[in-house]
Amino acid sequence: MNVYFHTFGCKANQYDTAVVRQAFADQGATVVDDAAMADLAVVNSCTVTHESEAKLRRFVRRLARQSERLETVVMGCAAARDAGAIAALPRVRAVVGGAEPAAVLRAAGMTGVGGSGFGTRALSPGSRAPGPEPRARSRGLLKIQDGCDEHCTFCATTIARGANRSRGIPELVEEARALAEHHAEIVLTGVHIGTYGRDRTTDPRRKPGDLGALLEALITAVPSVRFRLSSIEATEVDDTVARLLIDAPRNLAAHLHAPLQSGSNRVLKRMGRHWYTAESYRARLEWLAARLPVLGLGADIIAGFPAETDDDHRATVALVAALPFTYLHVFPYSERPGAAAARLGAPVPPRVLHQRALDLRRLGEAKAQRYRAGRVGQRADGVVSGHGAGKIEVLTQDYVSVYLPTQEWDGSARFEVTVR
Numbered sequence: 001m002n003v004y005f006h007t008f009g010c011k012a013n014q015y016d017t018a019v020v021r022q023a024f025a026d027q028g029a030t031v032v033d034d035a036a037m038a039d040l041a042v043v044n045s046c047t048v049t050h051e052s053e054a055k056l057r058r059f060v061r062r063l064a065r066q067s068e069r070l071e072t073v074v075m076g077c078a079a080a081r082d083a084g085a086i087a088a089l090p091r092v093r094a095v096v097g098g099a100e101p102a103a104v105l106r107a108a109g110m111t112g113v114g115g116s117g118f119g120t121r122a123l124s125p126g127s128r129a130p131g132p133e134p135r136a137r138s139r140g141l142l143k144i145q146d147g148c149d150e151h152c153t154f155c156a157t158t159i160a161r162g163a164n165r166s167r168g169i170p171e172l173v174e175e176a177r178a179l180a181e182h183h184a185e186i187v188l189t190g191v192h193i194g195t196y197g198r199d200r201t202t203d204p205r206r207k208p209g210d211l212g213a214l215l216e217a218l219i220t221a222v223p224s225v226r227f228r229l230s231s232i233e234a235t236e237v238d239d240t241v242a243r244l245l246i247d248a249p250r251n252l253a254a255h256l257h258a259p260l261q262s263g264s265n266r267v268l269k270r271m272g273r274h275w276y277t278a279e280s281y282r283a284r285l286e287w288l289a290a291r292l293p294v295l296g297l298g299a300d301i302i303a304g305f306p307a308e309t310d311d312d313h314r315a316t317v318a319l320v321a322a323l324p325f326t327y328l329h330v331f332p333y334s335e336r337p338g339a340a341a342a343r344l345g346a347p348v349p350p351r352v353l354h355q356r357a358l359d360l361r362r363l364g365e366a367k368a369q370r371y372r373a374g375r376v377g378q379r380a381d382g383v384v385s386g387h388g389a390g391k392i393e394v395l396t397q398d399y400v401s402v403y404l405p406t407q408e409w410d411g412s413a414r415f416e417v418t419v420r
């Protein structure tokens with residue numbers, strides 16, 4: 001059977017797809033890059049915004065138009081919450097909530113294999129069926145936990161992915177060792193990685209989890225690799241993680257993607273984000289930025305949360321302006337079925353909501369351009385992250401992409417690069 005895979009959403013989803021892809025390959029399926037050659041498409045879905053679900057539906061319809069024999073299995077977060085809309089799309093064979101490989105195999109009509117939702121072997125976003133031309137990518141993913149114990153009122157992830165479940169350090173070290181054979185960078189992924197380890201201890205004083213201990217074990221086991229944190233709450237960057245960012249820049253990339261969501265404490269409270277305030281978020285990041293020669297700093301922000309006032313929006317803009325962000329992901333608020341935010345106040349009129357999103361995007365783009373311009377001509381620690389159209393893409397420790405003509409590349413996965 002020829003199987004085509006497509007992933008929507010975050011790095012945790014990319015990792016899940018890689019695990020499922022490997023399970024299909026282990027069962028004898030051939031993984032193909034082109035949907036037109038496939039008998040089956042497996043689409044890993046995302047539920048983070050209304051738009052991501054609309055994109056999923058468009059994509060599944062397009063697959064059905066593309067080939068008469070192609071059937072689709074939809075897995076992942078949006079699938080977990082499906083009340084029938086996805087199942088009713090053309091040529092959808094099955095809808096499988098979550099990312100359990102055995103369940104996806106069964107839905108595809110292949111003999112199920114055992115196993116947990118976590119992979120037992122090293123995987124990369126580019127992992128493929130064993131074949132004559134295995135292609136390794138320079139950046140691998142290591143999923144350290146799944147789920148989240150929080151209940152942010154705009155988020156349906158908790159419903160889709162369940163409670164925090166962390167993997168053990170020995171298992172992760174083993175997987176990192178295997179990944180290091182083919183990858184110069186390993187990205188630690190999960191849904192709420194700052195809470196890593198909290199579910200594995202009954203001692204409430206051991207907050208905020210053991211992410212620092214995990215990083216120390218990983219760096220000791222594979223010192224040649226550069227690790228990167230995919231997304232972490234600013235106030236969950238504990239002292240060990242901070243020390244590694246400062247003292248071990250070759251081992252832990254100087255990059256934090258720290259969800260902010262709002263710069264107004266009133267809104268943060270109504271979002272259910274009780275573990276930080278605008279002040280504590282700012283203090284932690286300023287402390288770190290002052291100690292690092294370069295820092296890639298990103299954030300997710302929601303514009304137009306229900307009942308957000310002009311003053312709330314101004315507070316967010318002021319906080320963003322004050323912090324050294326190098327990029328922003330701005331999401332106009334959209335209601336997620338099942339999430340509580342819709343019950344928390346009057347919706348912001350669409351015109352106002354989109355204007356606020358635009359203000360924040362413009363501010364983010366201006367900051368990104370300024371940061372990049374300041375980096376031009378400087379040396380950086382580069383890892384190859386992709387190639388195509390005669391160029392390679394090199395990702396610096398502070399999350400700046402540099403494009404080099406392929407002929408200037410000696411084939412190394414990691415090298416010093418001048419930002420241009």
Ligand code: SF4
Pocket residue numbers: 148149150151152155156157158191192
């Ligand atoms: S911390 Fe909040 S936004 Fe993030 S996954 Fe958990 S519930 Fe969702």
